[in-house]
Amino acid sequence: MRPQYDYGDEVRVLRNVRNDGTFPGEPTGTLLIRRGSTGYVKDVGTFLQDQIIYSVHFLDSDRIIGCREEELQPVDAPWTPSRFEFRDRVAASQPLGIQGRVMVETGEVGEVIRVLRDHPGGVAYHVHFPDRSTLIVPETALTEPPQDETAGSSAAS
Known part of the structure; x- marks a missing residue:
């Protein structure tokens, strides 16, 4: 299991990220960052030894949010915005x-x-x-x- 992104890489989040209860100071379900937002990888870690989690610093909102690898893409990859997302x-x-x-x-x-x-x-x-x-x-x-x-x-x- 090798991380796709490294410290300092600029990435784009592919879907809205809501608080799953692990983001302090915000109620569960609160929208933390909108799909299409870009940020920089600050740290790389694992969850339950089988999921890579990236700490991504989103400068526009000045938030550091944990994102799974499948929620991210390189900032220079083609991006097609969509009006709706999974579970909408x-x-x-x-x-x-x-x-x-x-x-x-x-x-x-x-x-x-x-x-x-x-x-x-x-x-x-x-x-x-x-x-x-x-x-x-x-x-x-x-x-x-x-x-x-x-x-x-x-x-x-």
């Missing part, structure tokens, strides 16, 4: 279908399972809608769900 609740902004059959009506709420930044038509998502298969949905066909639909969603990452 989303609503269909139009009917969604497969082979002409409507599977999801406008306004139905689902959960992002995966972000597809390299999708041929632009950013798309694997979205799970309750009682249905997971669908690949382009970003343009999704919107924020109404506030009352997000009240029960989890904020942990």
Whole structure:
């Protein structure tokens, strides 16, 4: 297990990082750093002997946050921003279908399972809608769900 990044490397965080209870002074679930933010590796360590954890100093917010290797990429790697991230609740902004059959009506709420930044038509998502298969949905066909639909969603990452 060799670290991909070293002290001083500039990296970009790939998804929103929320407090999992290990960041002092902030409630669990608090957004600590937004996806796309860049910072510098300050230290490299391990967790449970099988996960590499990087202490990354995000200068804009002056926070040092522990990040797993899969949450980071080199700052000079291609970056495609996305509107939604893993576990975000989303609503269909139009009917969604497969082979002409409507599977999801406008306004139905689902959960992002995966972000597809390299999708041929632009950013798309694997979205799970309750009682249905997971669908690949382009970003343009999704919107924020109404506030009352997000009240029960989890904020942990």
